[in-house]
Amino acid sequence: MSGWRAHGMRAWLMQRLTAVYVALFFVSMLLLFVLHPFADYASWRQFMSMPVVNIATVFFFLGLIYHAWVGLRDVVIDYISQFTLRMITLMVVTLSLIALGIWAFMVLVTVVAL
């Protein structure tokens, strides 16, 4: 399991970097929705089509999913001691999160007609 240990420091650091970005993005969006609610569908869609917003939102989901992966990995390693079950669970978690990331990316890039 020495490979995992080598991974630990990077995961620890990425968990914190993604935490900062995800938190800042979330609080900014929350403030925007409270202070400046969108009037209708068109203005909301137009807002999400702005390159800066679109890319920042894709990065939000990628950061969120990486953050979730590190957290779930810790949870799985802490609570599932049986090796095979642990590896299967980690595999399922990882593939599910990758699928969610691709889905979020597809939703956001297709906001403008391709």
Place this chain on the structure above:
Amino acid sequence: MTIKTQRPRYLNLLKIRLPITGVASILHRLSGVLLVVAIPFIIYGLALSLRSAEDLARLEIWINSAWMRMVMPLWVWAITHHLLTGIRFLLMDIGIGQGLAAARLSAWWVSAIAGTVFLLVLFRGVVL
């Protein structure tokens, strides 16, 4: 190595008395898992909101449904607790509030704020 063999092998959750710092920490973990469960719903909601005006209206009805009024307080609690305890951990990482008294007080504060937000959203969902 007699000490090792005398360790209890069971985990009686009712006999564990966690200090408030431990409570805040385990709830950070629990709220994190709850928030992961919410990710597919958030992506689906985002997809609906961007697809068409009709789908956006459908999403708004769904968010105000009785089922969501049950889930919403828990979700808002999870995000508040996870965010506040997360900021607390990050501040501790850079050396702020690491003393025992400060750690206990901040753990009480973040848990209390998140608990209050939960009650407020629950109250709003039930009454309004």
